[in-house]
Amino acid sequence: MSPYDLLPRFKAQYDANNQEFSISGVIRPQAIDELGPSLALLRDAIGRVRGVLYINVRRLTQMNNAAFHAFSRIIIDACRALPDLKFVVITSSVVGWTSRKFGRLSGIEPNITVEEYDSEFYPGQGFLEEGGFVPILRTQTKLTWRHERTILPRHGMSPGIVMADICCGIGDFAVLVQKEFQPSRIVALDHSISSLDYARRVMREFDIRGIEYTYGDASEMLLDEAQFDLVTCRHSLQIFNRPELILKELYRICKPGGRVYITNEKNSHCLGEPRAESIRWTYNEVAKLFAHFEMDVELGPKSRRYLIEAGFEDIRVETFMVTNMDGDPQDFADVIVAWADVYAGDMASRRGDGPEFVARFRQGFQDHIFAALHPKGYAGWPIWVASGRRPQ
């Protein structure tokens, strides 16, 4: 047998607490006997559950018809034998064929429903995937790039490498990297269709080559293991309620010896003079507001711990401060305007904040803008950069 045959390419599991049977990986057997233990596990699960059995195929990347038939038959038979039992098949919008193929099952047995798991990856999803964030991201990247272009080479960036930018947003970073460092290939992934459409339009209009935009879920990507020299994930770990799951995926797709590069904030450390007090109060509140939606915008200094716990070595951490003195202070002010719009607008109202709070909350942003545009003022937004190497 070659190592290929010995490598388990798929996994079937049953989680009794959640009444969930899950299959993942690549399942392309020649004969059904190869699936024996997995099919037995499914039969066994059916025998144990009450009410509903969830069939999770979100991480199933390939399954041939032979295997599909074998699993489906067990489920269909169970529907006929146990009319009280319902099945909910959970597919992923990312793996194109699963919803179509499994979707047929509900046409055969009414007790089978198929749900495409899509939105609601994390509680704050809505705010970040809708259009409102696009102008923020655009200006933010313009400001951070001034710093990152000199920082990146210390974290594994160099010409000719193969890299991935996960949670790429509207793709500005990928484009800037492409121009400045000329990696041989960039795969840029995000879960916002509108952002990707925008990114692809920019690529076409400016005739940019070498970037492949792909729709995906950072917590379970279709990308193969160990294929990138550098994996970047900017300003995004902090928006997931379980950043360690994303890091695990970043680790998986990174080559041994390659690096994973993350940037994050610590919002309560945004600062300004004059009017320091009001500014500080507001940014403390920003951190609390995000925490309410289970996002940790204080993650920056925790990067080292996260990277160590994910198994990385040779960890490097540095910080930089985006300030009103970096270039045109109006750019800095524009970012604050955009933050105020979303944070003191949509997010505050969804949390149910009253007008008094919102007024004071907004005032801090006003003061930050005031500091940024003041001829003797100083305004800052600190960013934590961290990277780790995947062991050989």
Next chain:
Amino acid sequence: MLMGSVRNEPAGEPTFEPMIQIDMEIKAFVSAWKHCDYVSTYMARMISQNRSDSVRHSNLFSSAFNELLEVAFRTRHTDGELACRVSRHGATDRIELTIPCVPEERQFYQEAVSHVAGFEARERYLNSVSGDLAPSREVVLLELAVDYNATLSVEEAESDAIKLVVDLPLEGLQH
């Protein structure tokens, strides 16, 4: 591996640009099941690079192509060459699979393809999913039409072979 040469299309047919071709002794191909997976994964990667979403396109293409290769794997003819060729016209990728086969199989393919084109294709497919038998070659071809919007046709190839032509409009299946 050789890159296919440009073929002259009859007037009126859209021109499919050749992208990649792999030829293999059928003996060698059927010597290991994993060849289906290897070839489908490899070719999917190669031809998806310049699709608007290469990663998802490659996953879909590999999924459909692997089924075709598994069909070819079951040939009863043990001589000759398996030729896989992929060409492209706009959003459609065309797979041409030349499969050595015995005369009965040739007839089987012709019938199967006519069933795929029939309006009851979907129903036939659904019946097979709830049926007892492991999916037949015909069912596999039906599924390509039902789930991937594929159109299939057969062309006569040289002696003891059949050419299966499968058009996959995968770009349209994406988001």
